Amino acid sequence: MKTVAVVMRSLDDEIPSLRVPAASALLGSAKHIVIIFIEKNKMFLFNEPHVMLESEKILSVEQKLHRKAIVTHLENTAKAVKKINFKAEVSKLVISGDEKYKIKKCLQCLEVQAAMFVGRHKRKKFYEYFVQSLEDYVFEIMKIPTIRV
Structure with a gap:
């Protein structure tokens, strides 16, 4: 394999x-490994302007701390990947928002041959039975092998 994508959604994913x-x-057969972290967008709507300004200050501090945590997590993940395949070139990428078209476009531009989705197996929520999962979407649209770990 030339390029493999490792997709993560949470700071708990390893x-x-x-x-x-x-x-x-x-991971051992790849020449280039792209670690993609999907950051979920947070929206807060307030009616009063002074509450909105204060919440933006708090949110920006929280976002800075969250971004630092993401960067550290990606660095640790890159080190773990290097232990498995020390010859591979490792790239790190953060996508803001979990829209499927963004991930599809990103994987197409990187010419990924396989994707590995890292995450905990948890019970499906009710709406997930009717909505196609990201792994299935990537497999059906891009016709590349996907692994869920």
Whole structure:
């Protein structure tokens, strides 16, 4: 494989170690690994202008701290990937917003041959039974192999 994307949605997500053979084989065979972190957009709507200004100050401080945490998490993830495949070139990318078209466009521009979605397996919410998951969307639209770890 030439290019493999590792997609993460949470700061709790970690690269699987050598215990997961499919993930380690996929990362071990790649020449270029792109670590993509999907940052969810937060919106707060207030009616009063002074409340809105104060909330923007708090939100900007919170966003700065969250961005620093994301950068540190991506650095640690890159180190973990380098332990699995030290020859691979590792790139880090943060996408703001979890819209499917952004991820599709990003994977197309990077010419990704496979995608690995890292995340905890949790119970589906009611609406997720009717909405197509991101992994299925990437698999069907881009026709590339996807792994959920």
